[in-house]
Every structure is written in C-alpha cells, then in structure tokens.
Amino acid sequence: MVQAISTSSCCNILFSKSHRSTSPHSLHRFNHYSPSFAHRISTGVQRKALELPLPETVTQQVQNKEQRKTQFALENLTSWLLKQELAGNIDAELTIVLSSISLACKQIASLLQRSSIINLTGGQGTINVQGEDQKKLDVISNELFCNCLRSSGRTGIIASEEEDIPVAVEETYSGNYIVVFDPIDGSANIDTALTTGSIFGIYGPDEQCLIDLDDTSTLDEAREKCIINVCQPGRNLLVAGYCLYSSSVVFTISLGKGVFAFTLDPTYGEFVLTHENIKIPESGNQDPMANHTQAAT
Structure with missing residues (x-):
C-alpha cells in the first residue's frame, strides 16, 4: 500500500511538471514551499546589499589605488x-x-665619463673667441650640440661660446628659434674629474633669419641680421637651463614658471623628474651670499 501511494505520488508530480498542471494539489504544493524559497532569496539579497560598500567607501578605495599607482x-x-x-x-x-x-647632453655626459679611457683629456691646441685654451672636449661637445640642433629642423640660428659669430642654419633645415649655449662650462675641470656643465638659452627671433649659401652676394648682410637677432636682452628668453655633469647628470630647466630638475637614469637613458619648483631660500647663514643679502637689507 505504501509502495503504491509513493509510486502514485511520484507519477502525479512528474505529470504535473511535464504538463505544467495548475491543479489545486500542485498549487498547494507550490504555495507550501514558495514562502520559504522567497524568504531565502530575500535574505540573500539583503546580505549582499549589506556587503556592498557605500559610495564614499568606493571613492576612497579608488583614490587609495590611484595613490598607490602614482607613489612610485x-x-x-x-x-x-x-x-x-x-x-x-x-x-x-x-x-x-x-x-x-x-x-646632446646625454652624449656629452657619456664622453665625459669615458674621457680618460678614450684619450679625450688635455688641450686641443687652439684658442676660442674669448682667448681661452680649448680642450679636446670643448671642440667635440660643440660639434655635438650643433649637430643635434641642426637635425631638429627647428632652429634658425645657433650661437656657441666656441664660435666667433652666430651660425645660421641652412634654409632647408631652418626653424624659428635661436639657441645660445656653452657646450662645456668649466672644461678646465675635465682632467681632474671635477664638475662641469652645459649652459643654454632659447630665444624667439625678431624676424626670420634665413641664409642662402648659394647666393654669396647676400651672405654678409644676412649674417649681420642674424647677429642682431641673437643680441637680445635676457627678459626675452623663452627657455633657460643647464646640464650638470658630476656624480649624477642633472638637467635643469625653466620655462619662465618655476625651475625643474631631471636626473639622468643610466639604466634607461632617460632624464627623470626629481626636483620640482626649485627656489632659493630668502635668507640663510651657510652661503657667503646670504651675508651680503642680510647686510644689504
């Protein structure tokens, strides 16, 4: 009897599922179990809702992740x-x-580090326009600077401390900017492995200065205009900077709004920003200049 009832019940359940019966018996079974099922669903949703972080928490987590990303x-x-x-x-x-x-600064830094090995120490045997004895690296560094600036295609005039007069870039490669520089300042320190540096400034020209090398009749007049363009006051500088060659190579630059320094990473060969908004202290007692400043005030 029990076996028969069980078999009959199973048949009724299978029949009702396969034919989607809406008999009172099947509805009774559904209504009997659905409250518990619905209760479990609602409870699970509530738990998930409680586990979700608040919007403020999400924002804070995003900010923390951004800080972790930018910290290094x-x-x-x-x-x-x-x-x-x-x-x-x-x-x-x-x-x-x-x-x-x-x-150009990277190339000069490499030469300075290997100067003793590749026999680039000592004098060149020539004298520059200032009457100074030129070192071998004075001449080579000047060529490096000039070649890099010419190849940029954006310079019109190049004025170097090692040259007698400003050099106008050929019209084919000429641009709008005037670059003045000293390829190696303190070249007398090279033989003793002391600090040296490159100094540069960039001006915008008062007018275009293009030289046609094929037209020799206008060379003197064009060169005169170029010299006039170079002789601008410091307030006209667009960019000023220097590159320091010492225990580390530091490229310091100002665009007129703050001073920033980049240190050369020898592993990647890139200048990396290491100092932002560099400023001179208003007063101090460690520098002799500070005593003059205090005395003047």
Missing part, C-alpha cells in the same frame, strides 16, 4: 614636455628643440 611612478623629460605643450606653455617646435638639447 616616474615622469621623464619627454612626458613632462608634452604636458607643458598640452597646457599651452610651449609649442611643439620648442619641445623638439629641447629634446635635441637633452640628447
């Missing part, structure tokens, strides 16, 4: 220049000129 992030000179370009502080052509100068 490095910004190189190229990306910094691109940001300055996007901000409207410089244009794309000036970015290229500065990248060319940084490339």
